[in-house]
Amino acid sequence: MDEILAxxxxxxxxxxxxxxxxASSNAPKRSAGxxxxxxxxxxxxxxxxxxDGRCVSLLKILLTNYCLFxxxxxxxxxxxxxxxxxxxxxxxxxxxxxxxxRNYIEGLFLSSGIIRSPDYTMEQMxxxxxxxxxxxxxxxxxxxxxxxEASPWLVEEAGLFADRLSINLELPTEASLARLAPEKSGATxxxxxxRIGERISQARAEKRxxxxxxxxxxxxxxxxxxxxxxxxxxxxxxxxxxxxxxxxYSAFSPIPDASVTLPPQAPPLKREHRLYQxxxxxxxxxxxxxxxxxxxxxGMLALDIDPKLAWALxxxxxxxxxxxxxxxxMLLRVPGxxxxxxxAIIKARRHTSLRLDDVSRLTSGLKRAREFLVAEDxxxxxxxQRLDLRAKLAEPAQQLSLF
Amino acid sequence: MLSExxxxxxxxxxxxxxxxxxxxxxxxxxxIGEATSLFGAGxxxxxxxxxxxxxxxGELIPMVVPHSDPERYALLYTLIWRATQGERALLDxxxxxxxxxxxxxxxxxxxxxxxxHAFLRFRRVxxxxxxxxxxxxxxxxxxxxxxxxFFVERFRSFAWTILTPEGSVHWDTDTLRFGPPGxxxxxxxxDGFEAGWRDYYESTFNPARLNLDAMRAEMPKKYWRNxxxxxxxxxxxxxxxxxxxxxxxxxxxxxxKRDPVKAVAAMSDQNPTSLDELNAIIQRSEPLVPGATQxxxxxxxxxxxxxxxxxxxxxxxxxxxxxxxxxxxxxxSRAMEQAxxxxxxxxVTNAVKHFKFTLRGKRRIHEKPTAGEVSHYRWWLDRELExxxxxxxxxxxxxAVLALAGKAVPITRNRGPFEFGGKPFQGFITVHPSYLxxxxxxxxxxxxxxxxxxxxxxxxxxxx
Numbered sequence: 001m002d003e004i005l006a007x008x009x010x011x012x013x014x015x016x017x018x019x020x021x022x023a024s025s026n027a028p029k030r031s032a033g034x035x036x037x038x039x040x041x042x043x044x045x046x047x048x049x050x051x052d053g054r055c056v057s058l059l060k061i062l063l064t065n066y067c068l069f070x071x072x073x074x075x076x077x078x079x080x081x082x083x084x085x086x087x088x089x090x091x092x093x094x095x096x097x098x099x100x101x102r103n104y105i106e107g108l109f110l111s112s113g114i115i116r117s118p119d120y121t122m123e124q125m126x127x128x129x130x131x132x133x134x135x136x137x138x139x140x141x142x143x144x145x146x147x148x149e150a151s152p153w154l155v156e157e158a159g160l161f162a163d164r165l166s167i168n169l170e171l172p173t174e175a176s177l178a179r180l181a182p183e184k185s186g187a188t189x190x191x192x193x194x195r196i197g198e199r200i201s202q203a204r205a206e207k208r209x210x211x212x213x214x215x216x217x218x219x220x221x222x223x224x225x226x227x228x229x230x231x232x233x234x235x236x237x238x239x240x241x242x243x244x245x246x247x248x249y250s251a252f253s254p255i256p257d258a259s260v261t262l263p264p265q266a267p268p269l270k271r272e273h274r275l276y277q278x279x280x281x282x283x284x285x286x287x288x289x290x291x292x293x294x295x296x297x298x299g300m301l302a303l304d305i306d307p308k309l310a311w312a313l314x315x316x317x318x319x320x321x322x323x324x325x326x327x328x329x330m331l332l333r334v335p336g337x338x339x340x341x342x343x344a345i346i347k348a349r350r351h352t353s354l355r356l357d358d359v360s361r362l363t364s365g366l367k368r369a370r371e372f373l374v375a376e377d378x379x380x381x382x383x384x385q386r387l388d389l390r391a392k393l394a395e396p397a398q399q400l401s402l403f
Numbered sequence: 404m405l406s407e408x409x410x411x412x413x414x415x416x417x418x419x420x421x422x423x424x425x426x427x428x429x430x431x432x433x434x435i436g437e438a439t440s441l442f443g444a445g446x447x448x449x450x451x452x453x454x455x456x457x458x459x460x461g462e463l464i465p466m467v468v469p470h471s472d473p474e475r476y477a478l479l480y481t482l483i484w485r486a487t488q489g490e491r492a493l494l495d496x497x498x499x500x501x502x503x504x505x506x507x508x509x510x511x512x513x514x515x516x517x518x519x520h521a522f523l524r525f526r527r528v529x530x531x532x533x534x535x536x537x538x539x540x541x542x543x544x545x546x547x548x549x550x551x552x553f554f555v556e557r558f559r560s561f562a563w564t565i566l567t568p569e570g571s572v573h574w575d576t577d578t579l580r581f582g583p584p585g586x587x588x589x590x591x592x593x594d595g596f597e598a599g600w601r602d603y604y605e606s607t608f609n610p611a612r613l614n615l616d617a618m619r620a621e622m623p624k625k626y627w628r629n630x631x632x633x634x635x636x637x638x639x640x641x642x643x644x645x646x647x648x649x650x651x652x653x654x655x656x657x658x659x660k661r662d663p664v665k666a667v668a669a670m671s672d673q674n675p676t677s678l679d680e681l682n683a684i685i686q687r688s689e690p691l692v693p694g695a696t697q698x699x700x701x702x703x704x705x706x707x708x709x710x711x712x713x714x715x716x717x718x719x720x721x722x723x724x725x726x727x728x729x730x731x732x733x734x735x736s737r738a739m740e741q742a743x744x745x746x747x748x749x750x751v752t753n754a755v756k757h758f759k760f761t762l763r764g765k766r767r768i769h770e771k772p773t774a775g776e777v778s779h780y781r782w783w784l785d786r787e788l789e790x791x792x793x794x795x796x797x798x799x800x801x802x803a804v805l806a807l808a809g810k811a812v813p814i815t816r817n818r819g820p821f822e823f824g825g826k827p828f829q830g831f832i833t834v835h836p837s838y839l840x841x842x843x844x845x846x847x848x849x850x851x852x853x854x855x856x857x858x859x860x861x862x863x864x865x866x867x
Contacts, residue, residue, distance in 0.1 A: 001596050001598065001599040005599070006598065006599050006602055009603055010602050010606045011606075013602075013603050014606040016607070017606070017607045017609055018609070031556035031557070032557055032558070032559040033559070034559065034560065035560050036560060037557075037558070037559075037560055038557055039557040041520075041553075045517070046521055046621065047522070048521075048522070048604060048622065048630065048632055048633075049618040049622040050604060050607060050608035050609075050618065050639070051608060051613055051614070051618050051636055051639050051643065052608055052609045052613055052614055052618070053612070053614035053617025053618045054609075054612070054617075055621070056604065056607060059603065060607060081656055095599070098596050099596065099599075099600060101525065101527075101534075101536065101561065102524060102525045102526070102527075102594065102596060102600070103523055103524055103525050103538070104524070104600050104603075137560075151674070151684075152782050153779075153783065156691075156779055157688055157689050160689055160691070198778070199775065199778075199779065202775030202778070203775055206773045206774075206775050206776075208691070208692070208773075208775070251612070253609060253611045253612060254611050254647060254650040255650065256650055256653075257656045258650070258654070258656065259655055259656075260657070261655075262655075263654060263655050264650050264651045264654065265651065266611065266647075267611050267612060269612060269614075344497040344498070347495045348498045348499075350492075350495065351492050351495055351496050352498070352499075358498030358499075361497070361500070362497055362498055
């Protein structure tokens with residue numbers, strides 16, 4: 001690999017890393033043809049982990065970090081002084097194919113700064129995907145960032161080649177967008193999401209291929225004053241209205257060359273983690289956004305306990321729940337029991353009556369769960385009514401910095 | 404006595420015999436070693452009769468056999484024994500200590516397989532063609548055979564070799580062969596793209612989010628020595644705090660370059676400004692359903708008072724690249740002439756711009772576009788009509804109505820002038836000329852044709 005390409009790769013990978021999504025999941029299962037390259041597994045594969053604990057699954061790069069927009073939270077905004085670079089379409093294709101052959105990656109996640117025009121940029125990104133699929137028989141995963149300001153037909157063409165399309169909302173309210181991302185408009189973004197969502201569901205119904213792994217988005221946490229309950233309400237709306245597969249939460253992270261409007265600060269990682277858990281409540285535990293809001297204190301999720309536990313502590317009258325009798329929906333609300341544990345409980349109790357020991361083999365969250373459940377040989381007793389239960393179950397304050 | 408590694412066949416033979424002989428698990432000692440030959444070929448005898456096992460048990464066995472725990476066969480045999488002694492739903496009871504342990508073992512195998520698929524790194528041995536790659540990997544369990552098909556499905560088009568301390572596997576673009584153990588030294592110690600990969604790994608790391616526990620949980624240290632990128636980890640970790648505090652201390656920066664206002668203004672002006680530009684975009688674009696020869700564009704003068712919108716190009720239209728030139732198109736031209744309209748004076752186009760068909764023998768049989776495809780092409784049609792600026796737009800058939808109205812509208816009930824909603828032109832609905840061709844009965848055909856010509860006359864009057 002020559003040095004110029006390596007230099008570009010360093011700049012354009014650095015510029016792309018603030019996008020949280022790296023998932024390679026949900027694509028239809030494919031395998032390589034005779035002369036083709038690549039396959040998809042359904043669940044996706046993380047090929048490495050960086051010391052920030054995040055998975056490296058896709059080659060996540062920008063086509064270019066030149067950008068006409070001036071979003072203050074973004075390291076690539078036009079008023080930033082970072083070094084700029086631009087890949088040619090063929091360079092991205094080569095990097096993807098050669099990295100893939102060495103089993104470094106599952107595929108490509110391509111995004112870009114806006115150059116010349118949104119349409120031109122979108123065309124170039126689609127061209128990369130098209131060349132990979134056409135010229136190299138590439139059957140690995142392709143995630144394209146779509147540009148909401150680009151013409152609809154270009155975004156729709158991208159969906160023919162990509163496994164997933166995404167549009168980043170970045171800021172959950174129109175007011176924050178106006179202040180921090182002056183060229184963007186919430187209405188434009190959501191219109192584009194709606195259109196993609198509609199195309200995806202039509203194509204599924206008509207058994208055509210169009211962004212089969214769905215669409216996702218990202219919102220930045222901690223760059224504006226939006227509280228957690230508003231954030232989750234927004235997510236519930238995005239899942240409901242546009243059929244999103246995922247909403248990613250990205251703690252606002254200090255960037256080199258930060259803007260005056262948004263000075264650098266330590267990223268609120270714990271808050272981001274709690275938002276993911278709350279999001280999980282929406283998607284897997286069948287909570288509604290108002291119920292998640294009940295788990296907050298004045299709109300913010302507690303940092304020392306997980307939101308499902310917070311909800312249960314505020315709704316103690318609904319517990320304890322009998323693991324041998326309760327329905328699935330209620331079992332899912334028990335802190336410390338995940339979907340897998342609940343399914344295993346339901347399966348097992350058809351044949352036997354579960355004791356606490358049995359439950360302990362089905363979940364790793366028994367410490368929390370035991371205060372909220374009844375088993376064949378066990379009742380939680382007085383502790384579950386104690387006022388200091390919360391303190392007992394809270395995680396010890398973690399030291400985030402190592403130094 | 405079973406052989407080293409994942410001896411599924413040996414375990415199956417032994418189990419069949421033992422169950423048939425009614426030997427309970429506590430009376431068996433499972434031994435693993437290379438001594439199978441001691442018995443001689445004849446001594447490791449016939450299979451017992453096949454067992455009728457619950458499906459879940461049958462599926463679990465091959466997923467636990469590769470485990471490195473020497474107890475694996477004994478545990479599996481106990482499971483099989485209990486299943487044959489009446490506990491057929493045993494695997495559903497995940498809380499049972501035996502089932503729990505086997506589930507954990509299966510999970511460990513799944514994880515080991517997953518990590519092998521994830522963390523194995525190929526290095527190029529020969530530039531080819533065909534290219535040849537090689538890798539060294541140290542799995543925790545006996546999973547080489549189970550892991551290999553994944554690599555075949557993914558890397559079918561080039562040759563590769565995977566070496567492990569227990570055995571090797573080779574793919575020559577056609578067949579998969581298993582061989583003797585390899586050595587780390589048999590794989591070249593570098594690759595032209597490894598430095599680039601390391602660069603990528605370092606650049607994609609965000610020092611402000613350092614979280615070593617999360618990294619180690621997913622990528623335990625034992626895998627590191629065979630992964631080229633991990634060499635950078637100590638330095639990345641050491642420098643992370645400093646890089647982050649520098650970013651925060653350095654604070655906000657004033658931009659050196661000022662806003663390129665002009666470029667931003669130019670950027671918003673990206674929509675096609677003429678019909679030619681729009682047509683160029685349509686021609687460049689992919690057909691939504693693969694197969695069409697070319698996009699068939701609209702035809703006729705800008706400012707034409709009447710625009711006709713058909714369904715989608717047919718076989719002839721697709722080959723010639725012009726709308727309404729097939730049998731239906733010819734009928735349409737004849738009817739227009741009779742109604743006193745000149746084809747050259749009106750604009751004709753289609754709701755969908757690409758031909759869609761199914762092959763029946765050598766014939767390409769027209770296939771109706773789906774609602775999703777129609778809405779996909781709607782953007783272009785709307786733009787196109789904005790440029791042409793007709794006084795009246797005629798929807799020929801249901802697909803055109805769907806495209807113009809954005810929803811399905813029954814044709815027979817709404818035939819005649821129609822308001823498509825929010826459009827700067829009058830609307831009109833009539834049948835598609837191909838409908839006239841399809842009518843089976845000659846008399847009905849003649850009547851329908853007259854009706855169609857009448858509609859065209861009315862349209863001519865409305866546009867005048």
